[in-house]
Amino acid sequence: MTSSSLPPSIRRELTGKKLVWHLSWNGLHLGLFALGWWSQWSNQRLAALNGLRYSVWTSRGAGLVLAFDGTIILLPMLRNLIKLLRPQLSWLIPLDESIWFHRQVAYQLLIYAIVHTTAHYVNFINVERTQVRKQTAWEIHYTQPGGFTGHVMLLIMLLMYTTAHKTIRQRCFEAFWYTHHLAFFFMIGFYTHATGCFVRDSVDPDYVAVFPFYSTNHCLGYESWRFAIWGGILYFSERVWREVRSRRQTAITNVKIHPSGALELRFVKPSMKYKAGQWLFLNCPEVSKWQWHPFTISSAPEDPFISVHIRQVGDFTQALGARLGATVGVSGESLMDSEKGGRRGDWIEISPAMGKPMPLLRIDGPFGAPAEDVFKSEVAVLIGAGIGVTPFASILKHIWYAQRAGKLGALRRVEFIWSCREAGSFGWFQSLLEEIEEAQTDSNFLRMSIYLTQKMDSDAVQNIVINSVGQEYDPLTLLRTRTLFGRPDFQQIFSALAASINGGSYLVGREATLKTRLGVYYCGPNPLARVIQAEAMKCKSDTIDVKFAKEHF
């Protein structure tokens, strides 16, 4: 089969960096498998077990792989630890891809669980047939610790893997999230899987009275729980820490509702320090005790409060809005203030419904965001697609504060590109852009380009044209910046950018001998990320250094 006949999703996995990854990742697993196989095969003390031949070598090989994968499967889920390590380790491992890595481990876990289990079915039936030990197959399967925990883990895997599947997870996140907590029992099964002392050179298991209740004189397993358990301890500590931190004092100061129906929640949490572009988990016990929802922080670190903008589109966000007395109905046409020349009016401030006090809020975070180092580059290109624009609210505000304070670092120019299907649902973001646009004194510092990608009929186009002519503000976004229609052509954007940087017209007074650092920050869907990364990297030359970073949801 030639590579061109493969579907693109598979071809992508088999090219470039991905191919190197798959080869080394699978190579590592096969290597461990071989090591486990060899250690069983060559161990004279296990000669009796080796009478089972291939099946026991296979099960032990796969067992070593599973010990390894079970140890590392929790590591990418250590959000707080990863946040701490990010600056030190980002050059070595792509820490932003933690969920992707978690899945890679899970796939290997599944493959080797199949191998391991299949081999053991053969092992146990042969133990019974040869009577190398005076046991029956069903006893080993369902009454001994190894067999029992194994079957329980398989059942848990069945439930966890199926509910984690894209179709289920996207339709009903709770089903995935709650079921995934079966991992607790899975890990207990995993750590105790070998306590039955199946791998031994004695006739009977060599149990002792003190922890870990078997003696290593005769129990010759990998003792893998000794290192595997650290993953579990770390993760458990992480969860406890998250609980503790989220319960620290948090108070809602303001609730505002914007013309588009977006709810702005402002609160203070003195214990929380964050950087622009980060996000947090929010929980409101009165609305739902167990649900934690991620939101991007929309305030800048300089603000005296922390704010999140919440679009009331789901069950949880609507229930939260109702509890705060900020239902979509409250905002309406009345917010469009005609006296201000057709510009967008203000928000309405909400007081809690029926004289109840503000509800308790729990916040876990902040997390994520590679856009923290925006000030290290001279030219920052911020690209948001659709809802992916939200982290840039905070970043733009942050840049604006820095600009006022004259602490821009290396940053000389900012290009902000926002592409979305229809701008209407991001009204709150536009108001923020208005503020920033109004505040610009140097017209060259920040350039905004807003692209509308939705298809429009000729009437709508006519309408826009008529309303645009002679108006100070764009009729759609109400910004001075004119809206552009169609998809952004990133090839053209980046080549023009590179040309104007090299031509010297873009950065006035740039030292020709120095390399210009171009930082590209993207947030949005993955397929577009690949396009932008490829185009941005083409700018790389003797004079321009390019860095690309993307943010996930």
Next chain:
Amino acid sequence: MGRLCWNEWGRLLALVAGTCERNPTYSIVRDGVDNPSADMTWGSIWAIMYRKFFWDMIGGTLGPAGIIPGNNTKFFVTIVVNLPVLQIINLLIGLVTLALEWPLPLIDGTALHRSLVFRMAFYFFSGFLGIMVYQTVDCAIYYVIVSAVFTRAMILGERILSTKAVPQSIA
């Protein structure tokens, strides 16, 4: 947030219970199709090579070469050990599950493919047969879970459409 679509979940569970198709790449596992573990087809193939009636310990005695089945289980031992009848039926069940849930283009959209009642009964029956054979005991448990999930889907009034049908909410 969302509401769990029980028949979609049931489909995934059934594919695990029924299949042995190994996916050569990660992307297929991720995009879709299934995550096999100890499953009916895979188990049945091994069960033809290593034949064992699971419940032979009832009335059986432990001899020098494993359990010697008692007289009370003679019939089952015959159709599992002497002739692998149940294994072959289980293998077929696994393949039918696969054809039903993947689904096979031939079956896609037929009354059989859309029937929740059939699934409920068929998967329960599969569980009953699966538990007879040493290698497919776990699958049997999975099948009973699958049957329960489809029962729940039926109670909630869910419907299974042809994979080619456009969901009504979009149409």
